[in-house]
Amino acid sequence: MIMKKETPGQNPPDLTVAIGGLVLKNPVMTASGTFGYGEEYVPYCDLNRLGAVVVKGLSLEPRLGNPPPRIIETPSGMLNAVGLQNVGVRAFLSEKLPFLRRYDVAVIANIFGETVDQYRRVAHILSGAAGIHALELNISCPNVKKGGVAFGARPEAAAEVTANVRAETDLPLIVKLTPNVADIAEIALAVEEAGADGVSLINTLTGMSVDIEKRIPHLANVTGGLSGPAIKPVALRMVWQVVHAVKIPVIGIGGIMTAADALEFLIAGARAIQVGTANFVRPSATMEIIDGISDYLTRHGLGSIDKLIGSLNTNPSNGD
Amino acid sequence: MIMKKETPGQNPPDLTVAIGGLVLKNPVMTASGTFGYGEEYVPYCDLNRLGAVVVKGLSLEPRLGNPPPRIIETPSGMLNAVGLQNVGVRAFLSEKLPFLRRYDVAVIANIFGETVDQYRRVAHILSGAAGIHALELNISCPNVKKGGVAFGARPEAAAEVTANVRAETDLPLIVKLTPNVADIAEIALAVEEAGADGVSLINTLTGMSVDIEKRIPHLANVTGGLSGPAIKPVALRMVWQVVHAVKIPVIGIGGIMTAADALEFLIAGARAIQVGTANFVRPSATMEIIDGISDYLTRHGLGSIDKLIGSLNTNPSNGD
Amino acid sequence: MPEGSSVTTGEILDNRMVARDHFLMRVFLPLSFARPLPGQFVMVRDCRLSGPLLARPLSVFGFQRRPDHSVMELLYRVAGRGTSLFSRMKPGEGLCVLGPLGRGFSIHADVKRIVVVAGGVGIAPLSFLVDEGYRQSPSLEKRELRVYLGAGTEELLTCRERLSGVCDLRICTDDGSLGYRGPVTGLLGEELHEFAAEDTAIYACGPTAMIRELGRLLRNSPLRCEVSLEERMACGVGACLGCAVAVQNAAGRREYRRVCHDGPVFDLREMIFNGS
Amino acid sequence: MPEGSSVTTGEILDNRMVARDHFLMRVFLPLSFARPLPGQFVMVRDCRLSGPLLARPLSVFGFQRRPDHSVMELLYRVAGRGTSLFSRMKPGEGLCVLGPLGRGFSIHADVKRIVVVAGGVGIAPLSFLVDEGYRQSPSLEKRELRVYLGAGTEELLTCRERLSGVCDLRICTDDGSLGYRGPVTGLLGEELHEFAAEDTAIYACGPTAMIRELGRLLRNSPLRCEVSLEERMACGVGACLGCAVAVQNAAGRREYRRVCHDGPVFDLREMIFNGS
Numbered sequence A, B: 001m002i003m004k005k006e007t008p009g010q011n012p013p014d015l016t017v018a019i020g021g022l023v024l025k026n027p028v029m030t031a032s033g034t035f036g037y038g039e040e041y042v043p044y045c046d047l048n049r050l051g052a053v054v055v056k057g058l059s060l061e062p063r064l065g066n067p068p069p070r071i072i073e074t075p076s077g078m079l080n081a082v083g084l085q086n087v088g089v090r091a092f093l094s095e096k097l098p099f100l101r102r103y104d105v106a107v108i109a110n111i112f113g114e115t116v117d118q119y120r121r122v123a124h125i126l127s128g129a130a131g132i133h134a135l136e137l138n139i140s141c142p143n144v145k146k147g148g149v150a151f152g153a154r155p156e157a158a159a160e161v162t163a164n165v166r167a168e169t170d171l172p173l174i175v176k177l178t179p180n181v182a183d184i185a186e187i188a189l190a191v192e193e194a195g196a197d198g199v200s201l202i203n204t205l206t207g208m209s210v211d212i213e214k215r216i217p218h219l220a221n222v223t224g225g226l227s228g229p230a231i232k233p234v235a236l237r238m239v240w241q242v243v244h245a246v247k248i249p250v251i252g253i254g255g256i257m258t259a260a261d262a263l264e265f266l267i268a269g270a271r272a273i274q275v276g277t278a279n280f281v282r283p284s285a286t287m288e289i290i291d292g293i294s295d296y297l298t299r300h301g302l303g304s305i306d307k308l309i310g311s312l313n314t315n316p317s318n319g320d
Numbered sequence C, D: 001m002p003e004g005s006s007v008t009t010g011e012i013l014d015n016r017m018v019a020r021d022h023f024l025m026r027v028f029l030p031l032s033f034a035r036p037l038p039g040q041f042v043m044v045r046d047c048r049l050s051g052p053l054l055a056r057p058l059s060v061f062g063f064q065r066r067p068d069h070s071v072m073e074l075l076y077r078v079a080g081r082g083t084s085l086f087s088r089m090k091p092g093e094g095l096c097v098l099g100p101l102g103r104g105f106s107i108h109a110d111v112k113r114i115v116v117v118a119g120g121v122g123i124a125p126l127s128f129l130v131d132e133g134y135r136q137s138p139s140l141e142k143r144e145l146r147v148y149l150g151a152g153t154e155e156l157l158t159c160r161e162r163l164s165g166v167c168d169l170r171i172c173t174d175d176g177s178l179g180y181r182g183p184v185t186g187l188l189g190e191e192l193h194e195f196a197a198e199d200t201a202i203y204a205c206g207p208t209a210m211i212r213e214l215g216r217l218l219r220n221s222p223l224r225c226e227v228s229l230e231e232r233m234a235c236g237v238g239a240c241l242g243c244a245v246a247v248q249n250a251a252g253r254r255e256y257r258r259v260c261h262d263g264p265v266f267d268l269r270e271m272i273f274n275g276s
C-alpha cells in the first residue's frame, strides 16, 4: 500500500516520458477498447490529466462485431469477444475525434486491418487528420477471423505490416503485440527493425469458459481474450523480456489495477503503461494510478520517473 | 453450485476412464509437483479414491532446486520457481514408491531430463520397477536452465524426446505440454505421431512479479510458473484446441479448484483432469471434485462419464 | 453517459431476505448521487474489492430523497457469486455504486392504462416505475394500473404488499400455488383483448424466455411495449461493448446496441430474438 | 506431516487490536483438533474463499483445552493483503485451519536457563513456548526464564502483561521509547557472557535481519540456539517445496529444507545466510 507522505515545499516529481517523438505528461494511458472514445468516462475521470487516450480499434469500414454473449468473468479476469466492433475510421474522425480534441490529451489511434493494405489505408487516413498523436498497430487481436493475430504470431508478417504502415505515416508508430506466442521478444525485434517507434504489450491471452449447466461456451464466439489481474504476471514477464531485447520504448499492459501494479511494470523497464480492465472496475483507476506513482517517487526521493524506469535489480547480493 | 440430490436405489454413475492401456477408476488425478510423493496428503485425503497420483518430477540425479524465495502469490494464482528439486529417480524408487504402493491407486511418474538421453534413462529405470502405472514426460517446465521447455516449444524436439522414450518403455506414455507456445495443437500432433498415448496440459505459464519497495523480483529465479484459477481460461482453450487436433486422450490441467471447473474441462473434451494448486488451498479438493462430478452425472441422468466427455455444443441454435 | 452519473460509496442500511433467494438492500447515499429515473440501473460492488472483479448491474428498485441524504433500494435474486456475496453484506459496510446509468422507461402523458409485466425479480425496475412514474404524480392518479406479476412459485414472489392497493395486481405462478397457473405471458395473452393501442402502454422486464414470448404475443399488435433487458456487463457506461444486444435499426438492418448505454429499456419492436 | 494434523473449520470468538498493527484472534475449535506443540503453526484462511488464494501461516500463540472444545490464540501483525483481511474478520465467522503443522521447539530437561529472543511478532511462538513448555510444567518451576522482547517502538510491543511476572522480561525498542535502546540482539550481545552452554538454551524468532545478527553473535559460541523461521508458503505440509531454506547438511553440503515440514524450528548452527 502506498501512503501519501506530504513533503511540503518540494516540487512534484517529473513524470514526463517520451515514446518516439511523442512526449507524454505522464506514463499512464488508457488501453484500447476499454475506454470507448473517451466520452464515456468524462463524468468519472479528468481526461486532461491522462498521459494519453488510446481509442477503440479502428478499421477501414465499420464492423458489426460478434454476437452476444461477448463477455464472461473469470477468476481475477474477464474474457471478451467483442470482435472489434467499431464505427470505422471515417466516422471516428467526424463523430468521435472532435470531442476528444476538446481535451489537452494525446490521442493514440489503435488500428486494425484484415490485410496489409487495409492497415496501410487506415494509417493513411489518420495521418492526414489533425489531433491524432500516434498510431498503435493492433496485430494481436484474437477475436476476429481474419488478420489480427495472424500478423502478430510470426516475425515476418509482423515486420511486413509494420514496414508498410511506416512508409505511410510520420506519426509515432507503436506496435501492439500478442502474448499468444512462444517468443515475444523475437516479434518485438522484428517490428523494431521494420521501423516501429515503440511496442506495447500485452494484448489479451486467448481463453475460454464453459457453462456446465447448458454445456455451451459462455461466449458465442467460443473463445475470447483474457484480461485483468489474472494476466499481470505473464504481461510483466513479457515486458521484461522485450525490454531486454529491443532499444525502442516498451509500453506495459496487462492487469494493471493500482499504482503498485503500474510501478512493477515501470521498474521492470516499461517506459509507459496502459490501463484496461481496471477502468471498468474503478472508472477513476487512471487518476489514482497517476497520483500513486507520483507519491511513490516522492516517498523514495526520486525526482523524475526516469530514475525509476528499468531500475529492477535482478541480482540482489543480499536480499531476504 | 452443485447440489447433492439423492436418488435412492440408483446406481452411482460410472466414472472409469482409460488413457492408453491405463484404466482409472475416475478421471481425477493430482498434478505433478503439487502433491509431493503422496505421503504429505494422507491425513487429509484418501489416496485410494484418486484416479491417479502423479508424483513430483523425477530426474536421473537428485536436484537441489532453485534458491528461495521460490513462490509468490498473484491475483487468483501463484508463481513458483522450485526448479525441479527432487530426490532423483533411484531414491524415489527405494524411499518413496514403497509408501505409495500400499494404496490402491495408479502411480504416474512425471519425468524430466536435460538431454534426450537423460529422459531415456529415467524412463528405462522406471519401466523396470513394479508399481509405476504410466509415465508423464515433462517437456514443459519453465523453471530450469537446460532442457524442459526447450523440448516443449518446438514440434521436432517434442517428437524426438517422445520417440526416444517410447522406444524405451511399454508403459502408457503421457506427454505434458507447455502453454508458452503459439500453437499447442501442433506440438500435440507431433507427440501423438511420435507415439504418445496421451497428452496432458497445461503446465504453468511463465510469469514474473516485482517487489516494488525493494525493486527486486519476488522470486530469486526472476521468473516462475503461473498456476491456479487465473490460468483456467487459457488451459481450457488449449485443451479444447488439442482435443480437436489429436485422437489420443487429453488430460486437462490448470486452475481446477472445484467439480464445476473439472466439468468444464471434461465437457470440452478432456478424458481426465489433474488438480494442482487446489491441493494447497483445500487438501481435500480432489475428494470434493470426485464427489461433485458423480453428483452432476446423477443429477443430469448421465449413467457414465463417457456421455459427458466432449459433449460441448459450440453451435447452440437457440441459446439461453 | 446519463446526466449526473458518479462513483459513490454508499453505506448499507439493511439487507434482508424478502422471499426465497430474494434480498432487499437499502443503501445510504450522499445527496450528490443523482436522482435515478425508473428503469435506470447502478453498477455495484463490495468496496473492499474482495468479491468478483467486475461490478454487477442492478436496477433501482426504490429511491427516497431525505433532507441530507438519499436512500436507494435494490431488490436482487441470488444468481451466482456476485449476488451471493451481496446477500452476505452487513449494515454499515460500504457499497461502491456507479450510476445512475442507462436510459429508463418513457412515461407518456397520453396514456390512461399502464400494463406492467414482470417475471421474477424483473419486478425491480417496474415497481420503481409504478412508484415514481405513476403512483407519486397526483395528476396521473386516475390512470388504470394493471400489474402482471409472475414467479415460479408463491415463495419466490416479492413486492406483493408494495403493489397491492396501488394497482390491479394479477399474480401468476408456474405451479399455480397462487393466482393464475402459468407464465405471466399466458394470462396477459388471455386478457390482451382488453387493451387498446391508443391509451395503453406496456412495460416489461423478466427472463429472456418471457421477453421472447412477449415478442411473439405482440408481434401483430399495435400496442406499445417497452422492455428492460439484461445482458452481462463489464463497464456499465458504454465503453467496453460487452453488453451487446441485436436490434433492427431504422433501415431494417441488424446491428448491436449496448444494453447499458442505449438501454436497458428498448422498444420491444426493435428486438431481434435469438434463433430468428 | 505431524501426528494428528487435520483441516478444521474454526469459529472466531474474538479478534481485537492489541497494539498498533497487531491483532489477537481467538478461535473456537472442536476437540478433534490436535493439541499443538510450541513452535508449531497453522495455515489459516477465511472459509468463504473471498480473500487471497493461499492460506497464511501463523504460529500458535496460545491453546487451551476445555471440556468440549479448544480455544486457539493467534497473534498477528498486519503485513499485507491476507493479514489485513484477517483483521477485518468478525466473531462468528468461520476460519479454515490446517494444522497443527511443522516441527516445534525442543524442550530440554537438563536446561536451567531459558533465554528467549523475540523480534516483533516473533514473540507469538515463543510466548506459547513459555506457556506450555516451561511455565505450565510445575517440575520446571525453578528454571530461570529470561525474555528479550524487541520492537520498533513502544506502541508496537505486545505480550508485556502476559510475560511480566512469569519471566525476567527485558524490553528493547529501536527508538528507546521503552527499555533498552536498540535491537534485541544488541542487549543480548552485551549480556551473553552471563550464560553458560551447559545449562542454557536460546530460542529465537523474529525478522531475518535479527536471525542473521544472532547467527553472527553466536558464531563462535557453544550456546545452543533454536530459531523459528519464516518463508512464504503455499501448502504448509511439505508437498510444494516452496518454502525452501538453505542449510548445511551433516556432510557439510548446502541443501534446501522445507520450513513447513522440516521446521519451522531449526538449529541456528545449520543455517546458511543469504550472501554468504
Ligand SMILES: Cc1cc2nc3c(=O)[nH]c(=O)nc-3n(C[C@H](O)[C@H](O)[C@H](O)COP(=O)(O)OP(=O)(O)OC[C@H]3O[C@@H](n4cnc5c(N)ncnc54)[C@H](O)[C@@H]3O)c2cc1C
Residues within 6 Å of the ligand: C041, C052, C056, C057, C058, C059, C060, C075, C076, C077, C078, C079, C080, C081, C082, C083, C084, C121, C124, C125, C229, C230, C231, C232, C233, C259, C264
Ligand atoms: C440493467 C440490468 C439490471 C438488472 N437488475 C437486476 C435487479 O434489479 N435485480 C436482480 O436480481 N438482478 C438484476 N439484474 C441481473 C443481475 O445483474 C445478475 O443476476 C447478476 O449480475 C448475476 O451476478 P452473479 O455474480 O450473482 O452471477 P454469475 O455467477 O455472474 O452468473 C449467474 C447467472 O446469471 C447470469 N448473469 C450474469 N450476469 C448477468 C447480467 N448482467 N444480466 C443477466 N444475467 C446475468 C449468468 O449468465 C449466469 O447464468 C440486472 C441486470 C441488468 C443488465
Ligand SMILES: Cc1cc2nc3c(=O)[nH]c(=O)nc-3n(C[C@H](O)[C@H](O)[C@H](O)COP(=O)(O)OP(=O)(O)OC[C@H]3O[C@@H](n4cnc5c(N)ncnc54)[C@H](O)[C@@H]3O)c2cc1C
Residues within 6 Å of the ligand: D041, D052, D056, D057, D058, D059, D060, D075, D076, D077, D078, D079, D080, D081, D082, D083, D084, D121, D124, D125, D229, D230, D231, D232, D233, D259, D264
Ligand atoms: C511458520 C510461520 C509462522 C508464522 N507465524 C506468524 C505469527 O504468528 N504472526 C504473524 O504476524 N506472522 C507470522 N508469520 C508471517 C505471516 O505468515 C506473514 O506475515 C503473512 O503470511 C503475510 O501475509 P499477507 O497476505 O498479510 O502479506 P503479503 O501481502 O503476502 O506480504 C506482505 C509482506 O510479508 C512477507 N511475507 C509474505 N508471506 C510471508 C511468510 N509466509 N513469512 C514471512 N513473510 C511473509 C512478504 O514478502 C511481504 O513483504 C509466520 C510465518 C511462518 C512461515
Ligand SMILES: Cc1cc2nc3c(=O)[nH]c(=O)nc-3n(C[C@H](O)[C@H](O)[C@H](O)COP(=O)(O)O)c2cc1C
Residues within 6 Å of the ligand: A031, A032, A033, A034, A056, A057, A058, A080, A082, A084, A110, A138, A141, A176, A202, A203, A204, A226, A227, A228, A229, A231, A253, A254, A255, A256, A274, A275, A276, A277, A278, C240, C241, C242
Ligand atoms: C472489452 C475489451 C476490448 C478490447 N478491445 C481492444 C481493441 O480494440 N484493440 C486492442 O488493441 N486491444 C483491445 N483490448 C485489449 C486491451 O487494450 C488490453 O491490451 C488488454 O485488455 C490487457 O490489459 P488489461 O488487463 O489492463 O485489461 C480490449 C480489451 C477488452 C477487455
Ligand SMILES: Cc1cc2nc3c(=O)[nH]c(=O)nc-3n(C[C@H](O)[C@H](O)[C@H](O)COP(=O)(O)O)c2cc1C
Residues within 6 Å of the ligand: B031, B032, B033, B034, B056, B057, B058, B080, B082, B084, B110, B138, B141, B176, B202, B203, B204, B226, B227, B228, B229, B231, B253, B254, B255, B256, B274, B275, B276, B277, B278, D240, D241, D242
Ligand atoms: C509448486 C509447483 C510445482 C510443480 N512441479 C511440477 C513438476 O515437477 N513437474 C510438472 O510436470 N509440473 C509441475 N508443476 C505444474 C503442475 O503440475 C500443473 O501443471 C500446473 O500447476 C497447473 O495446474 P494448477 O493450476 O491446477 O496448479 C508444478 C506446479 C506447482 C504449483
Ligand code: FES
Residues within 6 Å of the ligand: C232, C233, C234, C235, C236, C237, C238, C239, C240, C241, C242, C243, C244, C258, C259, C260, C261
Ligand atoms: S457494459 Fe460496457 S458497453 Fe455496456
Ligand code: FES
Residues within 6 Å of the ligand: D232, D233, D234, D235, D236, D237, D238, D239, D240, D241, D242, D243, D244, D258, D259, D260, D261
Ligand atoms: S509450504 Fe509447501 S513445502 Fe513448505
